[in-house]
Amino acid sequence: MGTSAGVPTKQRNVTALAIECLNAHGAQPNGQSRAANHNNQNKKSRPWLLIDCGEGTQQQLLHIKLSLHQLAAICITHVHGDHCYGLPGLLASAAMSGRREPLTLIAPRAIATLLEAITLTTELYLPFALNFVAIEEVLSEQGNTNKVNIRLSDQHQLDIDIIPLSHRVASHAFGITQTIHRRTLDTDKLLAEGIPASALWGKLQQGHDVITEEGQQLCAVDYVNDDLSRTRVVVAGDNDTPACLTAALIDTDLLVHEATYTHEVLTKIQAKNPEFDPMHSSAQLVADFVEKSGVNNLILTHFSARYQGFDNPNSKTPNMAYIRLDAESVYKGNLWLAADFDQYMVDGAVESVSNQKDSQEKNRVQYIGSARSD
Numbered sequence: 009m010g011t012s013a014g015v016p017t018k019q020r021n022v023t024a025l026a027i028e029c030l031n032a033h034g035a036q037p038n039g040q041s042r043a044a045n046h047n048n049q050n051k052k053s054r055p056w057l058l059i060d061c062g063e064g065t066q067q068q069l070l071h072i073k074l075s076l077h078q079l080a081a082i083c084i085t086h087v088h089g090d091h092c093y094g095l096p097g098l099l100a101s102a103a104m105s106g107r108r109e110p111l112t113l114i115a116p117r118a119i120a121t122l123l124e125a126i127t128l129t130t131e132l133y134l135p136f137a138l139n140f141v142a143i144e145e146v147l148s149e150q151g152n153t154n155k156v157n158i159r160l161s162d163q164h165q166l167d168i169d170i171i172p173l174s175h176r177v178a179s180h181a182f183g184i185t186q187t188i189h190r191r192t193l194d195t196d197k198l199l200a201e202g203i204p205a206s207a208l209w210g211k212l213q214q215g216h217d218v219i220t221e222e223g224q225q226l227c228a229v230d231y232v233n234d235d236l237s238r239t240r241v242v243v244a245g246d247n248d249t250p251a252c253l254t255a256a257l258i259d260t261d262l263l264v265h266e267a268t269y270t271h272e273v274l275t276k277i278q279a280k281n282p283e284f285d286p287m288h289s290s291a292q293l294v295a296d297f298v299e300k301s302g303v304n305n306l307i308l309t310h311f312s313a314r315y316q317g318f319d320n321p322n323s324k325t326p327n328m329a330y331i332r333l334d335a336e337s338v339y340k341g342n343l344w345l346a347a348d349f350d351q352y353m354v355d356g357a358v359e360s361v362s363n364q365k366d367s368q369e370k371n372r373v374q375y376i377g378s379a380r381s382d
Contacts (some may be wrong), residue, residue, distance in 0.1 A: 009068040009347045010060075013268045013288070013310045014090050019317040020176045020348050022062030022090040023310060025243060025264065026074055027165045029055045029160060029186055041172060055080045055160050058098075059182060065094035070146050072349065072379045075110070076102040083160055083168065084115035085245025087177035092119060096126045110137040110375035112364040114156055116178060117142040118276050143170055143180055171256045173247035175287045185254050186356065188237040188264065189216065198231060231269075239356025246310070250297035257301045261372045264346075266310035267291035270334040274324075275310075286327050291331045295339035305354075306374040309346040317347065342373060351379040 012020035055078050069076070079102070085091050092115075102111070113119070126132055127336070141156055157189050158166040164186075171181040192212040195205075203226070208218045215228045230251050242256050243264045250265065251308060257263060268288035269277070270276070278285055291308055314326050321329040328345050334342055355373045 009072070010062050010350060011063055011309045011311060011348055011350075012090075013266070013312050014089045015064075016064065017313050017317075020311070020313075021064045021068055021078065022093075023061050023311075024068065024094065025059040026064040026072075027057045027059065027184060027241065027243075028074070029057065029164070029166060031164060031188055038283075050141065051165055054078055054288055056083045057166075060085055060091040060245070061094040061098055062090045063093040063097075066098040068348070069098075069380055074101050075382050076089045077107050078106055079111060080166070081112040081168070083182045084113070084119055085114050085173075085181070085243075086175060086177050087118050087122075088177065088246065090186055091245065092122070095119070096123060096130075099123075099134060099138070100132055101176075103136070108136050110139055110208065112139045112156070112158060114141045114170070114182075115143060116147075117144050122263060123336065125361060143178075147172065169241075169256070171253060173245055173246075173252045174249035175246040176285075179245040179247060180254060181247070181253060183240065183242045184258070185238060185240045190235045190237070192233045192235065194231050194233065198297075204277075237300050237356055239354055241354055246283070246288060248289055250289060250292075250294050253297075254301065257298075259305050259357075259358055260303055262305040262307065262352075263303050264309060265287075265289065265294045267294055267308035267331055267335065268310055268312050272334075273314075291334035295335035295337075295343070299339045299341065304341045305340060306335075306339065306353070307344045311345075333336060335375055342371075344375060349378045349380040351376050 009026055010021035010024040012022050014022070016022050021026055054074065055125055057080055061082060061084065082095070083220040084095065087088065120142065142204045147154055154170045156168045158168065160166065167187070170184040171183060173179040191213050194369060198209065203220065208220065208226070211218050212226060212228050212231050214234065217225065217226050217227050240260045241262045241264065242253060242260050244266065246255060246266055253263070266289055268286070269290050271290035271292035274288065294308065295306065308331065311331060315331060316325055318325040318327050319329045319332065320327055321333060332345055351374050353371045
């Protein structure tokens with residue numbers, strides 16, 4: 009929803025990213041693909057996360073099919089304004105729209121101080137509980153895995169792990185792992201054994217052993233297949249050391265990382281004023297690290313306002329081709345340069361009880377067009 013660094017431009021708002029937590033096992037009507045079915049889902053069945061909330065994020069939301077009532081959690085990477093100035097207004101709008109369900113907010117402790125000051129000075133009233141999770145407390149707990157768990161349903165949960173990064177202020181990445189459990193009943197086997205459809209089928213699918221009217225015992229384990237779908241996306245805040253993410257990228261389907269400058273521009277900025285390092289990454293710096301890490305899908309975002317939105321490597325005006333070529337010089341995987349409202353489908357690995365994974369490793373991310381609905 010926002011892909012500009014520091015300040016908005018005419019084409020880009022400041023940082024915000026939405027992650028819809030779709031059920032990978034949901035039925036696809038009339039043979040539709042998941043991407044097609046995604047656009048037809050009711051808002052009420054679409055829980056989502058918000059990563060960062062720059063100024064104007066709530067205005068961006070008006071253009072897409074996401075509801076503040078279905079927002080499951082907000083994660084703020086760090087306290088710089090282009091990542092959090094939109095938070096008070098978004099919370100106020102959620103209140104005015106009638107939200108009453110509790111909302112989880114994972115953020116630096118200073119964000120709580122910010123909200124307290126705004127509540128005091130502007131009479132902000134939230135009719136829902138704001139469950140604040142201070143990043144510092146999560147990282148300091150001994151024996152903790154730096155994870156926050158969000159349960160969306162009995163079969164659907166999120167694990168959000170927090171990874172410290174390197175920036176002028178404390179900055180973090182969020183590793184979001186979605187896990188969906190599914191039990192499928194082997195109806196062909198039941199019918200082949202002469203066991204007709206009945207209420208017993210439902211009990212078997214729920215994992216219960218049953219006894220038929222004829223006294224035959226049926227064990228759920230013999231007729232039910234347990235599948236597990238895992239999808240992992242890592243979204244990084246501002247960061248000048250991509251290697252901070254080395255451990256976090258294991259079994260990751262997609263990395264979203266800032267690429268504020270090309271490597272040439274970043275080097276010039278650092279040389280011009282040695283006393284001030286913006287502590288951002290170049291496209292080449294990120295891409296080189298990701299190539300060596302073996303992650304097959306990379307989305308770059310958070311671009312300096314100096315880069316225009318068009319892609320023309322022959323233009324003397326800095327544009328997205330400069331960023332793209334900087335990354336492509338070292339990265340051979342699937343690369344996207346994010347624009348506001350760009351929409352991607354991420355399919356994770358499906359495991360059966362035999363621990364066999366699908367083999368579509370490289371093509372788990374698909375660009376599916378703009379999410380803008382007006």
